[in-house]
Amino acid sequence: MRIDETEGELAAGAINDYDSDISEANDWSDEMKMAIAALGRGMGPLKIPSYRKRQDLDKAYRKRRRRVPMGIRPRTIMEAGTFRPMYRRVLKEFHPEMLLSQQSVIAVDDYMGLVLARLVQIASGLASNHYGGCLDARDIQTAVRLLFPDKLGILAVSSGTKAVTEMIQLDKNMNPNES
Structure with a gap:
């Protein structure tokens, strides 16, 4: 220039x-x-x-910035409304050789959010039909049967019932004096 x-x-x-x-x-x-x-x-x-x-x-x-030993570090806190840390754990339990990418975890989490929102919508519609208007276990089971097709709905209801029964038994074993 x-x-x-x-x-x-x-x-x-x-x-x-x-x-x-x-x-x-x-x-x-x-x-x-x-x-x-x-x-x-x-x-x-x-x-x-x-x-x-x-x-x-x-x-x-x-x-x-202090170094904290691995055993003392707090676990990562789950975000409200997501199950992202759980998908990899469940997959590792059933298929240890498979991995999930970050995009697939986000996609599965979005899908689960939509399914759960739809379940709540159907169950709340069923609960408003009977006396009291409170969600009942029967309303949730009926919503699952309506949302999922034939055998998948039956399997989901039986798995949910089994999980609730196990949790009740575990709670009774932990606190025998309460009931």
């Missing part, structure tokens, strides 16, 4: 202005003076490293 004489004079005047400003500020470092002079020449802003600030931040970061 070629600089005209008028632009050159303007640039020289700007440099002189910056130089006079720099000479007034005695507490600035040489790096700061160079950066301001570079701005006056049209070179653009220079990034000036602040070593003292960086060292202070590193010390503060090291103080805050």
Whole structure:
């Protein structure tokens, strides 16, 4: 690029202005003076490293970040409304050689959310038909039978009943004095 004489004079005047400003500020470092002079020449802003600030931040970061042994670390908290950590565990239990990608976990989680929302919608419609309007186990079973086809609905109802029965038995074994 070629600089005209008028632009050159303007640039020289700007440099002189910056130089006079720099000479007034005695507490600035040489790096700061160079950066301001570079701005006056049209070179653009220079990034000036602040070593003292960086060292202070590193010390503060090291103080805050403590290594915790693996056995003491808290488990990851599940997001509200998702079962994402559970899909990989269940798959590993039945098919240890298979893996799930992040996209497939998201897709399965979205599908499960839709199915559960539809189940709740059907069950709440059934509950509003009878006295009391409270969801009952019978309403959930009927909603499952209506939502899923023939054998899949029957299998889902029997598996759910079995799981609830096991949980009740486990609760009775843990707290024998309550019932």
